[in-house]
Amino acid sequence: MLEVTSLTCIRDDRILFSDLNFTVNSGDIVQIEGPNGAGKTSLLRLLAGLSRAEEGEVRWQGVRLQQQREQWHRDLLFLGHQPGVKNVLSPLENLTFYHAECDDEQCFAALEAVDLTGFEEMAVAQLSAGQQRRVALARLWLSQAPVWILDEPLTAIDVNGVEKLMMLFVQHAQRGGMVILTTHQPLPDAAWPLRRISLTAGERI
Numbered sequence: 001m002l003e004v005t006s007l008t009c010i011r012d013d014r015i016l017f018s019d020l021n022f023t024v025n026s027g028d029i030v031q032i033e034g035p036n037g038a039g040k041t042s043l044l045r046l047l048a049g050l051s052r053a054e055e056g057e058v059r060w061q062g063v064r065l066q067q068q069r070e071q072w073h074r075d076l077l078f079l080g081h082q083p084g085v086k087n088v089l090s091p092l093e094n095l096t097f098y099h100a101e102c103d104d105e106q107c108f109a110a111l112e113a114v115d116l117t118g119f120e121e122m123a124v125a126q127l128s129a130g131q132q133r134r135v136a137l138a139r140l141w142l143s144q145a146p147v148w149i150l151d152e153p154l155t156a157i158d159v160n161g162v163e164k165l166m167m168l169f170v171q172h173a174q175r176g177g178m179v180i181l182t183t184h185q186p187l188p189d190a191a192w193p194l195r196r197i198s199l200t201a202g203e204r205i
């Protein structure tokens, strides 16, 4: 269980959110929603342990993130706003870099799942924006981490790609994983309840 207690985030003299409380359980798919600048990315970064809150805390399995960094990094897959892949490497080399535990066959299968068959060995820099995003998303097919925190994973992804991803999120939830994501796109109906957490525009202090 991921537990958020009394979380307050202030950026640039603005309270983005304060006294935020929620829990994310095994099997949950949670969408963080809100207008541009509401603090969605800031919240995801706090949940991932990449930044510190002004007040409040985030606990994973009852323990504060700061007290179990190694375990948390094993249990978390965080995909940020940018594709986060290495441009000079190929899709295959990127997956091998991030998932040394996986063999070539598994990496090829993950690239096939995101429709990158035929592009496996081309430099990422030469791929389209959506294809670059797909290289990052292929990591979801290889990851054993129970917690996926995904900042706008659907950006630049076409309709078929979005449906495939939703199916993968549902499978992950069915296996007991959890998915926390942001997106400005309306999500297609998935055969799984989607929870929404709304952030509103913050106030200036």
Ligand SMILES: Nc1ncnc2c1ncn2[C@@H]1O[C@H](COP(=O)(O)OP(=O)(O)OP(=O)(O)O)[C@@H](O)[C@H]1O
Pocket (backbone or CB within 6 Å): 011, 012, 016, 034, 035, 036, 037, 038, 039, 040, 041, 042, 043
């Ligand atoms: N490190 C920082 N220093 C100063 N201001 C910051 C920092 N990080 C975020 N902000 C500000 O906090 C606000 C919220 O940013 P954030 O990226 O969390 O919003 P968002 O809801 O993800 O927006 P979008 O929908 O546009 O992606 C913005 O006004 C941003 O300028």
